[in-house]
Amino acid sequence: MDLRAFFTTFGLVFLAELGDKTQLTTMSMAASSGRRWLVFVASALALVLSSLIAVLAGEWLRARVEPVLIERTAGALFVILGGWMLASTFVGET
Template structure:
């Protein structure tokens, strides 16, 4: 169980570094006199989005094989990357 927690932490931590959400959080922090409300709000948002991902993932794997979900996620990421490079997103 500790291995799963550590792996999940590491993957999410690395994925979140430097993304648009972190940049927006930094901008909000520059506009605030106190950092705690920004930290608490950003933390709650990440917790809620992670909870929704866990619930959706556990629900989907009941009906769709995990290999299909992994392949679909990979294809979606590639398509988003191509659209981003093409300036469509």
């Protein structure tokens, strides 16, 4: 097993999920339903399924597109989306 890849992936996904909409929604569902274990299992399964879809899509993409192009496109999308979100904080939505 490639422990470096494992811990890198774990750390990045863990940090990315902290305080995001999914975590806040899960916290809200657990608080309002009073069924914390049901909410935990359902949210964990949802994250596993969405991760599976991402891994399968990434594997499919890797077989068809050069990895450096994928990295550059992903980086550009992060910058564009980050700029869009930053701009939307200064410009009121109508």
